[in-house]
Amino acid sequence: MKYSNSQIDLYSNKCPLAWHYQRHIGLRKRGIGSINDHHLAFGKAWHKAMEVLYLSPDYSLRLASEAFIAAYPAQLDPSDHAKTEATGLEALAAYIARYRDEDSSMHVLCVETLEQDADDSDMVIDLVYEDLRYPGSVIIVDHKTVGGRNKYLSADYWEPWADASVVSRYIAQTRQKFGRCDGLVINAVSFGYRTKATKDKKTKKLLPIGSWQRFGRQAFNRDNAQIHLDRQSDLAWSAQMQISELFDMYPQRKSQCRWCTYREICTAGQEWPRSEENILASYYIVCDADIDGTRDRCVLETGHEGEHLKQHLPEPELVIVEDYDDELEGEVE
Ligand code: SF4
Numbered sequence: 477m478k479y480s481n482s483q484i485d486l487y488s489n490k491c492p493l494a495w496h497y498q499r500h501i502g503l504r505k506r507g508i509g510s511i512n513d514h515h516l517a518f519g520k521a522w523h524k525a526m527e528v529l530y531l532s533p534d535y536s537l538r539l540a541s542e543a544f545i546a547a548y549p550a551q552l553d554p555s556d557h558a559k560t561e562a563t564g565l566e567a568l569a570a571y572i573a574r575y576r577d578e579d580s581s582m583h584v585l586c587v588e589t590l591e592q593d594a595d596d597s598d599m600v601i602d603l604v605y606e607d608l609r610y611p612g613s614v615i616i617v618d619h620k621t622v623g624g625r626n627k628y629l630s631a632d633y634w635e636p637w638a639d640a641s642v643v644s645r646y647i648a649q650t651r652q653k654f655g656r657c658d659g660l661v662i663n664a665v666s667f668g669y670r671t672k673a674t675k676d677k678k679t680k681k682l683l684p685i686g687s688w689q690r691f692g693r694q695a696f697n698r699d700n701a702q703i704h705l706d707r708q709s710d711l712a713w714s715a716q717m718q719i720s721e722l723f724d725m726y727p728q729r730k731s732q733c734r735w736c737t738y739r740e741i742c743t744a745g746q747e748w749p750r751s752e753e754n755i756l757a758s759y760y761i762v763c764d765a766d767i768d769g770t771r772d773r774c775v776l777e778t779g780h781e782g783e784h785l786k787q788h789l790p791e792p793e794l795v796i797v798e799d800y801d802d803e804l805e806g807e808v809e
């Protein structure tokens with residue numbers, strides 16, 4: 477059997493113990509739900525705007541802006557000045573001005589399609605297009621809204637994509653569907669907020685207090701041998717995960733603690749279920765409904781009313797709280 481892509485990523489790239497806390501026990505930190513929701517809602521609204529933009533006949537700022545506003549009706553985290561309705565609209569206008577020419581050779585083949593890969597794992601493909609300068613080409617785009625430690629879109633942000641297995645999965649899926657795929661473009665926009673005026677190291681200009689955005693695109697490709705290897709390694713990780721479950725053993729991967737939402741538990745030497753009472757003071761448990769057999773849990777709190785909710789968008793990074801303030805950081809180029 478194979479686990480879902482997000483579970484394999486959590487286990488293999490982050491931490492087996494974090495996977496156990498998140499998937500088996502269903503622990504989520506209290507209080508950051510709304511912060512996560514905020515980043516998720518903002519990201520979704522940006523995706524909606526991109527979807528409308530690439531479907532609109534004339535690369536329409538008006539239609540994209542309307543879609544963004546409709547998808548982002550309320551600010552969930554009032555303390556986040558980087559991601560607001562106003563900064564979203566500002567970013568859209570800047571995006572369109574910047575990419576209108578470059579994107580004019582794009583012939584859109586499809587947007588926002590939910591795909592099932594060879595192992596029945598869900599994936600959403602944001603945009604597939606043909607570059608008219610290269611007739612017959614098939615290129616995937618994945619839109620990303622970036623904040624926190626990655627907001628400068630520096631090499632640290634791009635580097636992991638070079639060997640991320642998710643890139644192989646997207647490309648493999650698209651080759652199956654279209655008969656070819658010439659690569660995947662990560663189309664990133666980052667949102668920051670300067671809390672004090674800062675001198676730009678390169679231009680020596682004074683950058684004012686306020687919100688800023690940065691854009692970046694990079695293309696990645698995989699040959700069939702790499703795709704095969706990545707799939708093999710997904711299967712190997714899945715086997716490893718099964719062994720973990722069989723023996724109920726979930727090793728800590730301490731290199732990942734800095735960014736982990738379970739750090740409070742691990743640094744205090746607490747362990748589930750021995751320290752259940754202490755842990756539940758700061759964490760709650762989500763509903764364990766197994767939705768369509770993927771073993772991905774419903775994201776609502778145990779005992780919720782109404783329908784179960786499964787998150788199709790990638791989950792927010794295993795979070796980060798201390799990282800979302802831009803504090804005294806200046807531009808670091
Ligand atoms: S705090 Fe560290 S060891 Fe604990 S779950 Fe998170 S990454 Fe794993």
Ligand SMILES: [Zn+2]
Pocket residue numbers: 763764765774775776780783784785
């Ligand atoms: Zn539920």
